[in-house]
Amino acid sequence: MKTKYIWLLAVLLSFTACNNDDDSSSTVDNLPPLTAGEADFSNYVAVGASFSAGFSDGALFIATQENSFPNIMSKKFEMLGGGSFSQPLMNDNIGGFVMGGTVVANPRLYFDGSGPVVLPATPTTQITDHLSGSFNNYGIPGAKSFHLGIPGYASLNPYFGRMASSPTATVIGDAVAQNPTFFTLSEIGGNDVLSYATSGGTGVDQTGNLNPATYGVNDITDPNVFAASFSAAVDALTANGAKGVVTNVPYITSLAHFTTVPYNPVPLDAGTAAVVNNAYAAYNAGVAQAFAYLVGIGAVSQAEADAEIAKRTIMFEASESNAVVIMDEDLTDLTAINPQLVSMRQATADDLLVLPASSFIGTEAVPGNPLTVNGVAIPLADKWVLTPEEQQAIKTATDAYNVTIESVANANGLAMVDFKSILIEASTTGIASGNYILNTSLVTGGLISLDGVHLTSRGYAVMANEMMRAIDATYGSNFEASGNFVDCGDYPTNYSPSLQ
Incomplete structure (x- = not known):
């Protein structure tokens, strides 16, 4: 018996999103000079999870790290006195980890003409390797809100383990130690519901349980635990007067990971x-x-x-x-x-x-x-x-997290990017950026990478522009008005299997 998979039928001439005849990125004469407004970009530090790291196509690898939204933004900040931006780069463009000679985290995905497949190559990044020096990008794939303040989290997460200042360091402690003048605190809360969602709801909704030490890996974080963790992170980052941008949590069930496979195939x-x-x-x-x-x-x-x-x-x-x-x-x-x-x-269409x-x-x-x-x-x-009941648990927790994020952002005078609304737009009408209209369809949409959850490099460019738009609105900078948004067409939607 054969079963049809709609997403496997998408064979494209190219992987770009649909062209938009309106070239909004064309050169305009007499633009004002770029200004920082009230923001000080001299020392920018990014704190977050996989999106901040540049995770894409099911893995973290050099090409997408270099196209992470923090790295894209840092190049704009350099024009206003920003310093160098150091990232904990992987060893290759294969992605994944090895321990000794054993692969313990798979390489990235690529599109073989019929669907996403794992790159047939062996990673060269050892899970036990440790990088020396200080960093500006503390985007830690897999990090949940309460993980940011856990001493010894380096032993639990290899992405942080390879860059932590010590075995007992915390993510937020190491980030604050860089003395940021400006920060982004992005996608915090996403992982607090994501593993529950990607596991098909096999975890537990821990609402009412204030002890995250008792949580399973696929559980939903209690909103009060999230609120305490998020508030503590903002308090630490703003203690010396740093300004910054936070993001709210989108409804992740509108991502391609959950919308590609039909209920009736x-x-x-x-x-x-x-x-x-x-x-x-x-x-x-x-x-x-x-x-x-x-x-x-x-x-x-x-x-x-x-x-x-x-x-x-x-x-x-x-x-x-x-x-x-x-x-x-x-x-x-x-x-x-x-x-x-x-x-x-x-199953029904609601599943x-x-x-x-x-x-x-x-x-x-x-x-x-x-x-x-x-x-x-x-x-x-x-x-x-x-199921609908599991989807509702995700939505309820997400809504509660977003109440906290908006309240904390307002109380601290921080810029906030409404990723919830942006993802709704992208998953319905599509979101216009430069010459492109991007949406959340797998492979064809241009925004979501082959794992169905994380962004493409083009998507991270869009994210950088949304961040800068929020900075303009809150701090009086003029990245958009001065023509300094990035052209998302300069960033790829996919990477060749030959890139290693």
């Missing part, structure tokens, strides 16, 4: 559909009987029973677009009535399948047996799908 002919439906007939009948029993004892109303029976009835048809079968822990548990009635249903599911749907649990097809005869496990 299963093609079946009439004969196969009949066979599959016959296999599910006993389950459908059992669900109806179980709810009849629950109605009879007054455990549920008839309306509640009817709604869940309709939701759980599994039916395939002769079509190119059958919905996959998924596990859903939020369904009423019927196994006490009948152990065979596990909590499964067919989000994660990008890695594309390589799993349609495979056979028992090779050669078409009655063991994953997503058809065998339901997809929780890790492959974000």
